[in-house]
Amino acid sequence: MSAADEHERSLTARGTPVAFAADIWDHHASWWRETFAEGADLEYAQEVMPLIAASLTGAQRILDVGCGEGQVARLLHRSPHHPQVTGIDPSGNQLENARRNSPAEINFVQGAGEHLPFPDGAFDAVVCCLAIEHCADVDAVLAEVARVLDVGGRFLLLINHPLYQGAGSGFIDDQILGEHYWRVGPYLRETVSFEEVDQGVSLPFAHRPLSRYLNPLASYDLLLVEMHEPPPLADFLAGSIDPELEGAIPRLLALHFEHRPRPRH
Numbered sequence: 001m002s003a004a005d006e007h008e009r010s011l012t013a014r015g016t017p018v019a020f021a022a023d024i025w026d027h028h029a030s031w032w033r034e035t036f037a038e039g040a041d042l043e044y045a046q047e048v049m050p051l052i053a054a055s056l057t058g059a060q061r062i063l064d065v066g067c068g069e070g071q072v073a074r075l076l077h078r079s080p081h082h083p084q085v086t087g088i089d090p091s092g093n094q095l096e097n098a099r100r101n102s103p104a105e106i107n108f109v110q111g112a113g114e115h116l117p118f119p120d121g122a123f124d125a126v127v128c129c130l131a132i133e134h135c136a137d138v139d140a141v142l143a144e145v146a147r148v149l150d151v152g153g154r155f156l157l158l159i160n161h162p163l164y165q166g167a168g169s170g171f172i173d174d175q176i177l178g179e180h181y182w183r184v185g186p187y188l189r190e191t192v193s194f195e196e197v198d199q200g201v202s203l204p205f206a207h208r209p210l211s212r213y214l215n216p217l218a219s220y221d222l223l224l225v226e227m228h229e230p231p232p233l234a235d236f237l238a239g240s241i242d243p244e245l246e247g248a249i250p251r252l253l254a255l256h257f258e259h260r261p262r263p264r265h
């Protein structure tokens with residue numbers, strides 16, 4: 001049975017896809033906090049967090065979709081403009097850590113990106129950081145983000161780069177032919193696959209082609225204003241046998257949109 005079949009089977013066994021995701025993240029909440037939060041992960045500390053801070057500066061009402069244990073929400077809360085920050089996540093254990101480690105002014109809500117419990121136009125910025133790959137219904141999440149975003153508002157979407165980091169993609173050291181290359185997996189095929197990201201930690205990742213994000217957002221008048229593809233950090237290349245090649249393959253993609261409604265005739 002393939003990992004995707006296994007995932008489907010688990011969904012049926014455990015209830016809705018959102019409940020299934022919440023179960024998994026409840027289970028791994030301590031691991032996530034220890035491995036990725038508050039400076040534990042170099043990529044977050046040196047690339048992800050500075051990029052978010054720079055992109056959302058000045059926003060006053062910010063929503064963090066899939067906030068996890070709250071590190072992005074805390075970063076935004078610390079900004080000199082003193083924004084009102086709200087985080088939403090389906091995992092009770094992630095939220096428990098978030099509330100324990102964050103200032104009381106940050107509002108943490110249990111829920112899913114697919115059903116945001118906020119009025120239309122309630123935020124002038126939304127961020128979704130490395131969480132959309134874990135959301136079951138991408139169309140519902142993007143529709144909800146567009147709905148709660150005010151006119152002129154910003155949406156920052158950070159994902160594992162779908163062109164180079166999807167299932168089946170990766171560095172190949174072909175010792176028979178004596179060459180190295182970066183293999184791209186079946187890019188157009190939407191899949192959910194479990195990846196063992198750490199010892200004993202297996203997480204489902206949805207791979208979707210880029211058009212699955214860009215086209216719905218364009219239909220909601222979310223205009224792409226900036227795109228970031230930061231090169232991998234030197235630390236990731238330390239053990240590489242071809243750092244020049246691997247250094248030219250991005251891990252992360254950050255897309256910055258603005259809600260600019262077009263006149264409709």
Ligand SMILES: C[S@@+](CC[C@H](N)C(=O)[O-])C[C@H]1O[C@@H](n2cnc3c(N)ncnc32)[C@H](O)[C@@H]1O
Pocket residue numbers: 018021022025065066067068069070071072088089090091094111112113114128129130131132134135136
């Ligand atoms: C990789 S963690 C990222 C956490 C946080 N954004 C950060 O960067 O530190 C992914 C998060 O997505 C959340 N998640 C899973 N399904 C979701 C859904 N349908 N809606 C919103 N968040 C979801 C998980 O509970 C988990 O906390």
